[in-house]
Amino acid sequence: MGLFDKLTGTKRPADGIAPLSADEVRAALLGLNSPDVPYVIRDGREEGADLVAEWRLLEPAWRTFFLRSQLSRVFKVHMRLVAEKAEVRALDQQFEVEWVGDVPRISLSSEAQRGQVKTISKQWSLSRGEDGNREETFSFDSDDLKNPLQSAVLKSGWTWRGVISGRL
Known part of the structure; x- marks a missing residue:
């Protein structure tokens, strides 16, 4: 694995695995859908x-003195199947939308990312759990x-090939 592969998140299959057809790869990816997962x-x-x-992601709402605010984050992975090279080219996209007020109105956030995105978001409550540690109320990775x-x-x-910029 080269430095550029590490930067883009490119991963290669183990030696000796025969590549499946594009239709089979597509079916394998679509087969990850389930009622138990928070993505589609x-x-x-x-x-x-x-x-x-x-x-x-619909992060927990918080209320100020006058209004309620809730942040919604959309994280997407766009994938192109390139059968000739037996690779999936992947480009991440993340943006945020804020819902403000008792009658929610959308306010677009100034934060948006495109390329290979690594994001972790956690929120804890002020109370302590049975073990004495803070309780995690929200988590996304x-x-x-x-x-x-x-x-x-x-x-x-x-091969999973991460795309940093440009088109798939």
């Missing part, structure tokens, strides 16, 4: 990709979405 993997043709994995995608691709004998 769907067709991405409308967004210029073969597949899009999307995780919408972008790897919770990307790791299953990468694993499905690598088990299919394909």
